[in-house]
Amino acid sequence: MRCCLIKWILSSAAPQGSDSSDSELELSTVRHQPEGLDQLQAQTKFTKKELQSLYRGFKNECPTGLVDEDTFKLIYSQFFPQGDATTYAHFLFNAFDADGNGAIHFEDFVVGLSILLRGTVHEKLKWAFNLYDINKDGCITKEEMLAIMKSIYDMMGRHTYPILREDAPLEHVERFFQKMDRNQDGVVTIDEFLETCQKDENIMNSMQLFENVI
Numbered sequence: 579m580r581c582c583l584i585k586w587i588l589s590s591a592a593p594q595g596s597d598s599s600d601s602e603l604e605l606s607t608v609r610h611q612p613e614g615l616d617q618l619q620a621q622t623k624f625t626k627k628e629l630q631s632l633y634r635g636f637k638n639e640c641p642t643g644l645v646d647e648d649t650f651k652l653i654y655s656q657f658f659p660q661g662d663a664t665t666y667a668h669f670l671f672n673a674f675d676a677d678g679n680g681a682i683h684f685e686d687f688v689v690g691l692s693i694l695l696r697g698t699v700h701e702k703l704k705w706a707f708n709l710y711d712i713n714k715d716g717c718i719t720k721e722e723m724l725a726i727m728k729s730i731y732d733m734m735g736r737h738t739y740p741i742l743r744e745d746a747p748l749e750h751v752e753r754f755f756q757k758m759d760r761n762q763d764g765v766v767t768i769d770e771f772l773e774t775c776q777k778d779e780n781i782m783n784s785m786q787l788f789e790n791v792i
Contacts, residue, residue: 581695582657583687587635618685622692629688636684644681647671654733661735669726673709699776707771717765724751754781 619626640649650671654663674682674690693701708714712722727747758766758774758781775781 581691582653583691584632584695585657586653587632587639590635590638618688621685622688623696624688624692632688632691633684636687643684645687646681650674658733658735661733663733665725666729666733669709669712669729672712673705678714699782700772703772703775704768707768710771717767718771719765720751720755723754723766724748727751757781 615626615629618624618629622629624632636645637643639645647668651664651667654667654670657663671682672678674686676686690705693705697705707718710718710723710726712725724747727750731747755766757778758770760770760774
């Protein structure tokens with residue numbers, strides 16, 4: 579799996595040979611007690627063994643049972659040292675932070691990862707819409723989409739190949755908006771976003787840029 583967050587977590591996970599019952603016991607003793615493995619398995623598309631491994635890594639990196647925004651920024655600065663990942667990490671953190679309390683619980687973390695890695699196209703697009711909808715008002719403005727795109731380009735760095743022009747994010751957004759904003763009211767609703775993305779192969783291919791930086 580190419581997901582940065584998965585690589586980060588699994589690099590801290592204990593060897594597979596460790597007693598899996600330890601993880602189940604620890605799931606009930608962590609300071610911010612997550613839901614049981616069975617419940618998380620029902621909510622996600624991870625196996626019990628995968629959840630145990632993810633939890634071991636999560637617990638090693640975040641003993642309190644919570645991830646804060648600074649941790650996200652650190653993760654992405656390590657995986658994208660050639661660029662500035664600060665802004666993208668901020669937006670991504672907010673998308674994972676479902677209740678907006680400034681911290682991500684293990685449950686939020688694995689539910690989000692499950693959608694991004696193994697969700698249906700519809701589920702992934704709904705998650706992407708939530709990422710682009712920065713102020714969570716139920717629609718995406720051109721400014722919001724541009725802010726996300728610019729943060730991705732900034733994170734990829736100026737030395738990517740092929741070399742990206744300065745105005746590339748704006749062109750990208752103009753092209754997206756022209757297709758998505760069907761009633762020309764200046765915003766993209768969830769219905770417009772889902773319908774356009776699923777019908778347009780070029781946009782679906784462009785979404786791969788987004789998937790590559792999770």
